[in-house]
Structures are given as C-alpha cells and as structure tokens.
Amino acid sequence: xxxxxxxxxxxxxxxxxxxxxxxxxxxxxxxxxxxxxxxxxxxxxxxxxxxxxxxxxxxxxxxxxxxxxxxxxxxxxxxxxxxxxxxxxxxxxxxxxxxxxxxxxxxxxxxxxxxxxxxxxxxxxxxxxxxxxxxxxxxxxxxxxxxxxxxxxxxxxxxxxxxxxxxxxxxxxx
Amino acid sequence: xxxxxxxxxxxxxxxxxxxxxxxxxxxxxxxxxxxxxxxxxxxxxxxxxxxxxxxxxxxxxxxxxxxxxxxxxxxxxxxxxxxxxxxxxxxxxxxxxxxxxxxxxxxxxxxxxxxxxxxxxxxxxxxxxxxxxxxxxxxxxxxxxxxxxxxxxxxxxxxxxxxxxxxxxxxxxxxxxxxxxxxxxxxxxxxxxxxxxxxxxxxxxxxxxxxxxxxxxxxxxxxxxxxxxxxxxxxxxxxxxxxxxxxxxxxxxxxxxxxxxxxxxxxxxxxxxxxxxxxxxxxxxxxxxxxxxxxxxxxxxxxxxxxxxxxxxxxxxxxxxxxxxxxxxxxxxxxxxxxxxxxxxxxxxxxxxxxxxxxxxxxxxxxxxxxxxxxxxxxxxxxxxxxxxxxxxxxxxxxxxxxxxxxxxxxxxxxxxxxxxxxxxxxxxxxxxxxxxxxxxxxxxxxxxxxxxxxxxxxxxxxxxxxxxxxxxxxxxxxxxxxxxxxxxxxxxxxxxxxxxxxxxxxxxxxxxxxxxxxxxxxxxxxxxxxxxxxxxxxxxxxxxxxx
Ligand code: SF4
Numbered sequence: 001x002x003x004x005x006x007x008x009x010x011x012x013x014x015x016x017x018x019x020x021x022x023x024x025x026x027x028x029x030x031x032x033x034x035x036x037x038x039x040x041x042x043x044x045x046x047x048x049x050x051x052x053x054x055x056x057x058x059x060x061x062x063x064x065x066x067x068x069x070x071x072x073x074x075x076x077x078x079x080x081x082x083x084x085x086x087x088x089x090x091x092x093x094x095x096x097x098x099x100x101x102x103x104x105x106x107x108x109x110x111x112x113x114x115x116x117x118x119x120x121x122x123x124x125x126x127x128x129x130x131x132x133x134x135x136x137x138x139x140x141x142x143x144x145x146x147x148x149x150x151x152x153x154x155x156x157x158x159x160x161x162x163x164x165x166x167x168x169x170x171x172x173x174x
Numbered sequence: 175x176x177x178x179x180x181x182x183x184x185x186x187x188x189x190x191x192x193x194x195x196x197x198x199x200x201x202x203x204x205x206x207x208x209x210x211x212x213x214x215x216x217x218x219x220x221x222x223x224x225x226x227x228x229x230x231x232x233x234x235x236x237x238x239x240x241x242x243x244x245x246x247x248x249x250x251x252x253x254x255x256x257x258x259x260x261x262x263x264x265x266x267x268x269x270x271x272x273x274x275x276x277x278x279x280x281x282x283x284x285x286x287x288x289x290x291x292x293x294x295x296x297x298x299x300x301x302x303x304x305x306x307x308x309x310x311x312x313x314x315x316x317x318x319x320x321x322x323x324x325x326x327x328x329x330x331x332x333x334x335x336x337x338x339x340x341x342x343x344x345x346x347x348x349x350x351x352x353x354x355x356x357x358x359x360x361x362x363x364x365x366x367x368x369x370x371x372x373x374x375x376x377x378x379x380x381x382x383x384x385x386x387x388x389x390x391x392x393x394x395x396x397x398x399x400x401x402x403x404x405x406x407x408x409x410x411x412x413x414x415x416x417x418x419x420x421x422x423x424x425x426x427x428x429x430x431x432x433x434x435x436x437x438x439x440x441x442x443x444x445x446x447x448x449x450x451x452x453x454x455x456x457x458x459x460x461x462x463x464x465x466x467x468x469x470x471x472x473x474x475x476x477x478x479x480x481x482x483x484x485x486x487x488x489x490x491x492x493x494x495x496x497x498x499x500x501x502x503x504x505x506x507x508x509x510x511x512x513x514x515x516x517x518x519x520x521x522x523x524x525x526x527x528x529x530x531x532x533x534x535x536x537x538x539x540x541x542x543x544x545x546x547x548x549x550x551x552x553x554x555x556x557x558x559x560x561x562x563x564x565x566x567x568x569x570x571x572x573x574x575x576x577x578x579x580x581x582x583x584x585x586x587x588x589x590x591x592x593x594x595x596x597x598x599x600x601x602x603x604x605x606x607x608x609x610x611x612x613x614x615x616x617x618x619x620x621x622x623x624x625x626x627x628x629x630x631x632x633x634x635x636x637x638x639x640x641x642x643x644x645x646x647x648x649x650x651x652x653x654x655x656x657x658x659x660x661x662x663x664x665x666x667x668x669x670x671x672x673x674x675x676x677x678x679x680x681x682x683x684x685x686x687x688x689x690x691x692x693x694x695x696x697x698x699x700x701x702x703x704x705x706x707x708x709x710x711x712x713x714x715x716x717x718x719x720x721x722x
Contacts, residue, residue, distance in 0.1 A: 013181040014194040022191065025405060029198070029397075029451025038483065046483040059185025086451070089196035164182075 002039060003071045006106065007083075008095040010063040011056060015090025020055030026088055027067060034082035039070040053106050053170065054151050060115075062167035066106045068099070112145035114169040115154045122162030131157045145171075178261070180269060187251050192218035195244075195266035198397040198450065201231065203268055204241040208350060210234045211243050211265055211275040211311070215282070215290035216663060218246040219398065225408045225458060226317060227281045228395035230338050234279075237346045243267040243275075244396070247290040247661070248297070256297055263297040272298035276353065277312045282319035282326065285640035286633060286663035292329070292655040302329050302652060304372065312349070312356070316342075320370070321380070321427050322596040322700035325643035325651060327372035331356075332363055335703060336381035336427070337413075339389060341368035370703075377702040386413055386432040397450055406454035406487075407446045411439055411471065415460040419517070419529040420719050421556065423595040424460050426707045431464075436471045443475060447484055455479070457488040472503040511550030511586075512543050519573035520566040523559050525722035528599075528715065533573060540581035551583045553624075557614050558592040558606035560719065567614050574622040585624040589615045593638045596700040597707070599715035604691035605638050632670030636662065639687045644699035646680070647687070653679040 011023070018026070028048050031038060040046035049070035056062055084093045117140040127133055130152050131144045142158045142165070144151055154165050184190040212231050214221030221227050221244075234242035243265040248256060256263060262271040272278060278298070280291055292302045301307045305328075315326065316334035323333055334341050344366055352359035364371040368381025383389065398405065412433035415425040434442075443455055455475060465471065475486040518524060519533045540551055555570050570589075578585045591611045594600045608631050619626040640647065653676035661667035677684050692698055694713060701709070 014184075014196045016181075017184055017190040017194040019191075026198075028453075029405075032451035032453070032482065033448065040483045045485075048483065058190065088198055089200075164185075 002101065003074055004099045004101065004103070005069050005071055005080075006097050006099050007067050007069065007093060008097075009065050009067075009087075010061075010092045010094055011065055012061045012090045012092070015088055016059050016061050019058055020052075023056075023091070024050065024052060024067070026091060027069075030083050030086035031069065033086040035079060036069075036083070037072040037075055039072050051105050051107060053110050056167065057153055057155070057165075060165050060167060063094070064167065064170040066110070066170065068106045074098075109173050110146065110151070110170055111173045112143060112151060112171040113154075113167055114171065115142045115144070115165040116140070116168050117142060117158075117160060117163050118166050119163040121160050123160070125159035125161070127159035128152075128157040133158065133160075141168075143171075175261070175271075177269070178259075187255070188249060189218075192246065192249070193252065193266060195269075200396045201235055201242050201244065201267055207239055207241040208277070208346075208353065209243070209270075209275045210240055210346075211245055211272055211278045213245045213272070213278055213280045213291075213294060214247070215280060215287040215294055216247050216661070217249065221246050221281070222396070222398035223408070224281065224283065225410055226283065226338075230279065230281060230316065230342065231395065233338060233342050234346065237343060239350055240346055243270070245272055245294070247287075247294055250661075250667075253293070253297065253660075262299050263294060273300055273311060275311045277314055277349070279314040279316065280330075282315050282317040284319065284663065285637045286668070288319075288326070288640065288651050289655045289659040289662055292651060293660050295329070296655075302655075303648075304329060304331060318424075318427060321423060321703060322641065322643065323370055323372070323703065324645045324699040325640065325647040327370075327645065328648035330372055332360060333370040333372065334381070335368050335370050335378050337368075337383040338381075339383040340385075341366065341381045345369060375702075377704055379704045380427060380706070382428075382430070382706060383413075383432075387434050387438060389434075397452075405452060406456050407443070407450055407452045408458045409439060409443055409446070409455050409486075410434070410459065411457050411462055411468075412459045412465050416464055417461065417529065418715070420527050420599040420715055421559075421592055421595070423598050426597045426705060426712075428460065429706045433465050436467050436474060439471060440474055440478065444478070447479060447482065453482075453484050455484065455486045457486060462488050469503060476503070511552055512548050513552045513554070514539060515554035516573070517554065517556045518559065518566065518570070520562075520569045522722065523562060523566055526559055526561055526719045527556070528719065533576075536573075537577060537580050540577050540583055544581040544583050549584060551577065551581070551585055553577065553585060553587045555587060555589050555618075556592055557589055557618075558611050560600070560603050561722070562606075567617060570618055571621045574624050578623050587618070587622060587624045587626045589618055589626060590629055591615075591634050593634070593641055595641050596698070597703070597705055597712070599712050599719055601642065601698065601712065602692045602694055602716055604689055608635055608688070630665050630668065632673065633662065633665070633668055635670070635684055635688055636673055639684060642690070642692075642699070643687075649680045650676055650682075653677075 028050065038048050041049060050067060052067040053065060056065060080096050121140065130147050131142055131154065134141045142154045144154050144157060184193055212234065214227055231242050234240050244267065245263060245265050248263065262273055264271055282291065295302045300310050313329065313331045315330040316338050319326065320333050320335055334345065345363055348363055349359055352362065360371050360374060363369050364374045367379050370378040414428035414431040416431045418425055472486060514536055516531055516536050517527060517529055524530050543551060574585055574587055594603050594605055612631050615628060654673055657672045657675055659672045674684060
C-alpha cells in the first residue's frame, strides 16, 4: 500500500544558510533517522520518492514550505512526530498530513507566495508585472504569482533595492 | 570588537552553510570547560569528510572537562571580508575568535595545505613562529604530515606523532592539570610516547593504536550539510596494509596491519545509520579487499541495510579478489566504475617497487568485471620510478590497449609521478626531472586508447620538496605565504611563480631541493621520528630495489 504524506515546515536562521537540495537532504536523513517506512524507487540506486515546492533562496526564511513523500504504510503518531527531533537548528515541522493517492502534487497546486520586506528599502521602482506591492501599517509586502509554471524570486521582480525578504505565506490554486 | 549580525552577513558569502555550524551532531556547547578548537587547514567540504579530523573531535569531546569546536580555512571571499573588517577567524559553533581558545589543534594531512595553516594563524592574529608568540593558545598539531616534522616544527608548541587515539587523552589530562604552567606541561608531555615537543624532544616514537579492533568510533560526527557529494558514512574496516610497496608511506606509518571484526563493524554501521540517516556506507581503508572476512562483511551489510535503502560502497580492490566471489558482491553495489592500481606493467619495474600484481591478473579481473556488468575501469600508473626507460613507458600504453581490447571496458588512466617519501625505501632516491615526467605523461596521454588525467607539474614539485623537507624550509613556507600562497591543493589557486619567488627569497631555488639525493650514510631530517618499521629494513628494501 502506498501512502502519501505532506510535510509543512518552517525555515529560519541558521538553516537559511543551506540551499534547497541540501535542505531536501536533511529531510531525507531525518526521515531515515526517525525510522519512517519510506518507499524507494527501484533500481541500483534506490531513492526516496519525494517532491517539493519551489526552492527558497539562500538567506530567506519562511514559515510555510512544503514537501510530499511516499510511504509504504501508515505510521504511528509517535514515529511521525519523531521527525521533529531529527532535523537541524532552524528547520521546524509545522504539520504532517496524509493526502489522497490521486491528489495533485505540491508543485502543481502552489500558485504564488507572499513575502514581507525586511530591511531598509534603498530605492523603489515600479515592480514588474509578475508581482504586486502592498503597504500596511508601515510594512511592505510583496506578492509573487506563478507564471508559465515558474515563480520568480522577489528580489528579481519587486522593484525594491537594498532589502531582503521573509516568506510569510504560500498561496494555493483556488 | 563588535559581534557582527551573522544572520544578515553570512548569506552574502558563497556556500554560507560552511560557516553556520548547527549541523546534525554539531559539537555541544559546554560552559566552564577547556576550549579546544579543532582546525582543518582547507575547505569545510574536505575537512568534514576526513575521518581523522572527526576522530580527534570525538576524543576531545569525550574528555571530561573539555569541549571542542571547529574551524576550517575560510574561502577567499570570507578571508577578504575578515581582512577588510579586521575581524579575527572565528569558530563555527560559538563564533568565538580562534585566539580566545585554550588550545588550537591543527589536523595536518597533506603538504599543499601548509600555507593555509599559516594563513589561519595569521587570520587569528597569532604569530606563526613559535618563538615570536606570547600568551597565545597552545598550538597543537597532528596527522600524517608529521611523519616528517622538520619544516613544521617551527610553528607548533606540541605535536602528536602518529595515531591520536592512544596519545591525545593522556596529553589532554596532563594539560588540565598543568594549564597554568605551560613550560612544565610541555616538559612533562615530552615524556609521553607519541608526543614530540619542538625544542625539547630529541626523538619520539610514532604512536600506533593497539586496541584498534575494540575502539570506540566516531559513530555520529558532525555532518556536513553543504556539498552533498560527501554525504556518507565512512566505515574504517582496517588500518595499515599487508603489502609493502616501496613507494608507499601509508603502509609504513600505519604498520602493523590491523582490522576490525565483522561483528564490531556491523555494530558501528548500525549505530551510524541510525544516527546519521545517510544512505551510503563507504568502506575506507588502504586496501579494503584485504580484510580477511570482506565477503561476509559485504553480505551482512547488504542484507541488513537493503530494506532501508542503504548501500555499501568500496572504491578500489586487488585483482586477485575477483576470483573469490568478491566481484559479484561488488557488482551488487554497482556505483561508479571499478578501480585497480597496477602501477606499472613492466616486470622489471614491478621488482623495483616490490608490488607484484601480474598483468594477467589485471586482465582477467577486467574481463570478469565486464562479464558482471561493469562498463568502466580506472587504472592507476606511476611514472618516474628508479631505472625506468622508454620501453617501460611504452609498456603502459600497450597494457592499456590490451585491457581495453580483451575486456571491452572503457578505460581511464591516472598517471602520477613518484614522490619519494620519508620512511619508505625510496626516501634516499632523487626525484626525476619534472619536465621529463610531464613529457612521459603527455606521451601516454596521446598514444593510449583511454582518457588519461594529467598531473600538475608545479604541485608535484612542491609536494616532493615539502615531503622530504628539512628544518630550513619553514622559512620557505613563510615566504610563500607572504607572497600570497594559499589553497595550493586547488589547481585554480595554486601559483607556481609564487613558490619560485619564495625560493629566491630564501636564497635558494626549487631545483636545489627537488633533485636532492640523500646518502644512506647521512642523517635524514626525519630520522628523529621512530617507527615500527625500522631504518634497517628500509635500507634492505632500498638495496633490493636498486639491484632489480
Ligand atoms: S600501495 Fe596500496 S597495496 Fe601497496 S603497500 Fe601501499 S596501501 Fe598497500
């Protein structure tokens, strides 16, 4: 029986210093250490069946990142909870939920992201079309939507110079 | 000195994960302990895949009253930032300045990291020369580079000679007792077997860990998060080698041969898999397939870990093992190609180096490998051997063709020049003209039906000189460093002109050192290091080689 599980996690410093592939590596190792009943691809180099949302840029924190993973069977709450202890400083499991066999993968249902702008804005230019700016209580927020299957990096499209970003929300189709 | 806002600054550097700390099993931060900074004079990715480095870290952390942190040679962009901000080199774990630690222990493993070592002291605002220092952390050294401590002695307060396991705990306990009296500590430490105190010790024994089989093992060392390529468990299955190829220093300094039992190895492997989550176990050793129970070990690893998606890999093997069913076990792993080291197909030169793998053996191994499904084979050859002539070089080319024709495998070859090393029977011989070596390698590269990797001439020259260095060359290291040498192991950073100028700075030339031949009647710069394998047996082997 194959089962699919969706992990929602957050990423903060110092985990923000490692890239996307390395982050996936940490989850794979964490799930192994926690003894999850992982499903592997066939062949000489068996791999964990895992898919994730779009990569987060280096140095950017987030409170809503996702990845899907295939399991051979349902596991106890204890075992699924064990993953929390097997990650590194700055990576935190927010939620683990089972998804249906034929549910679309995480990558297809994400439609965009909301970022909060942090730091001093040196220059404000009109943003490119893929993104919109919003100000609330003196804070600046940027929304970046998926276009042609890709979601751009906010620093590339927001029209703001000299600042960095914090991902605060992942948007889904519908 | 203001503490920088690391969260903001670090993302600006390339691969910032190498400065962050906080990895899996990063060392614990304990208060009120003696602070030991374990330093590796090269990039994070290299240091973090070194078993010797982790072994020392583990020993220090197990020592009551001590805590260990790590530091690596900062990449170029970080070094520039440190210099610009005038900020000292800092540890990964607590980000404390290196100079504020009680002890800095450097893991010295290869010659081309020596300038990084000096650079790291400078970046820590510590004078490299021992005699110029005052009120500084104790600068400790260990690792295989100290098989010849002559040139490095000027920089270290204390040197651990040989394997750290039996020596370091005693040295640390002594330090704890005498930490307020450096001189008394050094005097007493010099009496410990396996310790060399520059300026005090006359000779010292190279330490060997006798309880190798029963040893504790760094089951869960800190694990690199960046550079995923090295993400695997290193399982040391044996130490030393039963063979005695005459160019090989490792087999001498790790003598006698020792191995861990399959039971112990399975225990270590299970614990490592559970605590690291890695999916690959790499069997590390000088000559892994010589382990007496290698087949049983591979079977047990295979059947125990298969369902967890964990596989074992072993890179090189001896051809004679192909007959014994080992190849079939290795075929199961099928990661990458197969590697064999014939060194030379010439019967005459095989006698000179004392390694006698016959060409027939290699060929039948290659044929068997092809039958079992391998596609590629890598062959290691050595050139510049004493007594080598044009025919011997031709024989490498025809041998590569023969392997290719009879097995159908894609062949790649690595041609490396002989580096005469201390404590080997070749310690007395003169190195061959580097231009000739390069010509020979180029000739093979053109003629052989294989992808042949080159060697870097300048790096070869410097390695050869530093490996048999005498005390005068500490000045060379300082001069090269002053002129900007660092990361010499990296061909993109290595600059031979710097070294040529550095030789001029000390009133000499590289040729003077490189072509040096030692007489058997001379006292050698590294004769003060006493090994299990004595000078007499080296001399006998040397004479045998010269007769061949
Ligand atoms: S070259 Fe290899 S086989 Fe020969 S002595 Fe050294 S480790 Fe052993």
